[in-house]
Amino acid sequence: MEEDQSIYIYNVYQTQSHYHYSMMNKIRNCQKEFQARVKKFSKLSIQTSIDYSQYAFSKQLIKYKIYNRKEKSLEELSKKFVSCLIDYDEKIICLDQITEELGVERRRIYDIINILESLQVVKRKCKNKYCWSGFKTIYQTIEQYANKQSDLDLTTHKREKSLEVLSAGFIKLFMQQKSIWTLEEAAKYLGNEVDQNKLKTKVRRLYDIANVLKSIGLIKKTHLTSSKKPAFQWVGKEGLKLFYQNLKQREMKNQTQQIKENIAIIPTPQIQNVNKPDSFNSYNQYVGKCIDMLIQQQLNDRKQQTEQKIKEQNQNQVSVITPKLRKTYTIIPPRVTTPKKVLSNTPKKNQSNSHTPNNNKTVVGSLIGKFNQNL
DNA sequence: GAATCCCGCCAGCGT
């Protein structure tokens, strides 16, 4: 049986769309450097192939997983968010922590939380802390919405235009009026906007809300039979149940899969004494050093494995076939300072309120998606 | 061209 000689590097960077184009050369260089290094090491009887299973650099090389927008959508994010919490009856959510865990901008977590607040499954505790009160809470809240008498009063503590209030209104529409709505129709019904721009904004927000509600199965996408217009349909408890079941099923599948593949997750090597790049100029250098370390680490691993194998063979006098061992290495990317849009002439007033993620989890993939398009 | 919605600016508010 041949051993898997690949290094899997999930190299992750924050995406900045206006950077796509200026980044292309950097990526190209980085790729070359990477290959050169790998070649250098391959002399040492390690045949190292590169597997960019998530993103790769050219059409020839790629086992290619294109960046797609869906992976970063509120719907997916919300799914992940809820998945993290679904096993808890009660849990304090630390915003920093969940932000890091999901590798996403803080701002997006607010969106999800605000919408989930309308289902009363999440409540703000204090700065940075929210409280998750169990998935079953959603069932109870729906009951309350269905009951027109017990009018959920969310408006007292929230601004009228908040996502929470809008979301609550949207849910009420489904539960108390009819089960299918187009977003435009709902936007008009929820408040009496005359201004077209304001209406457009409200529709945008309803998209956000719809995506979160959809993520947990409460509503689903559909079309009006009459006009064929896209719309959303209430699914309710059945949908929630299905969401839960699917999640559990997937979890189980993943577990068995993981055992089968024998994936070892190796902690990120700490890159010390290396200046973290403050610009993309030093990006190559940094990544290069990371790669060196990873390769070194893999060499060590392999040495150990071989020694172990020999030891066992000597002991047992029986040949041992080691299972295919795939290791996933991760480079935690450095924080890259990102110049703000050149277009805007107004100087930035307040740096502190940007929602820069704590770790830049995403995505060279997106950059590379662009890169490939432009080959 | 319409539908969709990611992204991040920046105001507002609590501490």
Next chain:
DNA sequence: ACGCTGGCGGGATTC
């Protein structure tokens, strides 16, 4: 002052 929160709309992406 500071930084958390979240309203908002530009414009990219997908249909």
